[in-house]
Amino acid sequence: MKHDESAGACPDRSDVVVIGAGLAGLVVAGRLAERGVSVVVVDRKADPSAHVHTTGIFVRKTLEDFDLPEDCLGPVVRDVRLMSPAGRGMTITSRHDEFRVGRMSRLYRRMLGECQRAGAVVLAGTRYLSSRPVAGGSVVRLDHGGHRLEITSRLLIGADGARSRVARDLGLDQNTRWIVGVEDVLPVSSAGPRRGGTNPCFECHLDPRVAPGYLAWVVDDGEDVHVGVGGYASRFNAASALEEFRRRVGINAEGGGRRERRGGLIPVNGVLGRIGCPRGLLVGDAAGAVSPLTAGGLDPAIRLSVHAAGVAAELLAGNDRALARYRGEVFGARFISRRWMRAGLDAVSSVAAMEAACWCMRTPVGRVVARHVFFGRGGSFPEPDRAIAAANRRSVPVYV
Ligand SMILES: Cc1cc2nc3c(=O)[nH]c(=O)nc-3n(C[C@H](O)[C@H](O)[C@H](O)COP(=O)(O)OP(=O)(O)OC[C@H]3O[C@@H](n4cnc5c(N)ncnc54)[C@H](O)[C@@H]3O)c2cc1C
Secondary structure (H helix, E strand, O other), X not given: OOOOOOHHHOOOEEEEEEEOOOHHHHHHHHHHHHOOOOEEEEOOOOOOOOOOOOOOEEEHHHHHHOOOOHHHEEEEEOEEEEEOOOOOEXXXXXXXXXXXXEOHHHHHHHHHHHXXXXXXXXXXXXXXXXXXXXXXXXXXXXXXXXXXXXXXXXXXXXOOOOOOHHHHHHOOOOOOOEEEEEEEEEEHHHOOOOOOOOOOEEEEEOOOOOOOOOOEEXXXXXXXXXXEEEEOHHHOOHHHHHHHHHHHHOOOOOOOOOOEEEEEEEEOOOOOOXXXXXXXXXXXXHHOOOOOOOOXXXXXXXXXXXXXXXXXXXXXXXXXXXXXXXXXHHHHOOHHHHHHHHHHHHHOXXXXXXXXXXXXXXXXXXXXXXXXXXXXXXXXXXXXXXXXXXXXXXXXXXXX
16 A cells, blocks of 8 residues: 655645544545545555454444445345353344454555545644644644655644544544453454354353453454453453453463454543634544443444534634534434443442343343344434434524
8 A cells, every 4th residue: 555655745734634543533534535625644554454443343334334445345244142240141133244354454445545636635643733723724843754744734633543643733622531442352263162043143241350330341243253242441451351351261462363453442421522723633542432321433423524524624614613513412312322331331340230131131121232232223323414413403503
């Protein structure tokens, strides 16, 4: 993959500078470049498609609403198996093609190429340092292999992940609650017996010993196996919990079996309030756009970034009122029930309480709730246009 890596390829002015070439940054940069906006995309990684940190599970709503390239997706997963701390299992099966695990490096490579073909300049191996306001925008300071670069930009877009520096420099809201996730990725041939027989399966282990406040997972889609744990950093050591969990589920990732280790922080505070100002916007994890309950951030990253591209284009065209459509409060209503469910999950901190909660989930009513959480058609992020209309009805003033 060729990136515009030389400092000489860096323009000193651009309509938009996007910091971060993860899913959120690539979506917003691609959409803006396609509209003819001049865009520079900056990522500190030498190859933004390498060292991906996400499992990459895409949910049905994303698969239906966005045209993700077929060769960047694994086989369909319809079975979810919920496991209690004592190892009692319950399987729920969807009638629909519910999940697919993205081949994320390939997808990011594809999207980087599309951004470049649309005219965006990609500066890989380049770290965002800071920005300062100037008339009509910002001066963005970057470090490219020890060389200092400065770009004057009308808009700065923070797609720089859970601990966004751009959010800090723009004076916007910042994430305050995270869980940490870590996983190993193995080819199915090295991971021992198949999960769920021969069907692709998403196995979720609810056990506060290895995943305090979240869950541990084995996703086996017939090609790759992802085995991971997530939880509050203050309550566990993620690397040792993963080792313990792998032992428990009989997956030996050592001895050449493991292809990759992935991991990172996942914000679970829900979408932040102030995510836009006249100098710039936040997208993806930087905006807290992650379901507080499931920790799914891929669908929100795409949806919010598409919306951000529309708002940015209007701001560049001189319509300052467009900013009123870019506020976290507009999307917050969808997160209320998820925040409550997250609080419930947080409260279940003992093994006995989790075993009891899993017993409830095996009852007919519990199964309905589980199906709603895993297979619910609501998606993890509201459709921006609908959310704006609903906010207007709730008299959150949003000018369309
Ligand atoms: C272990 C794990 C598993 C997950 N699994 C799933 C899943 O299966 N399904 C799902 O929906 N969600 C999942 N999530 C959440 C999801 O991955 C994220 O919400 C999503 O990837 C966020 O994308 P993003 O583009 O906002 O941020 P990121 O992917 O974090 O991208 C940020 C980019 O910014 C760059 N950057 C950061 N700081 C700077 C700087 N100063 N200068 C230059 N560049 C910088 C980084 O290099 C990075 O490329 C998971 C998260 C983790 C940690």
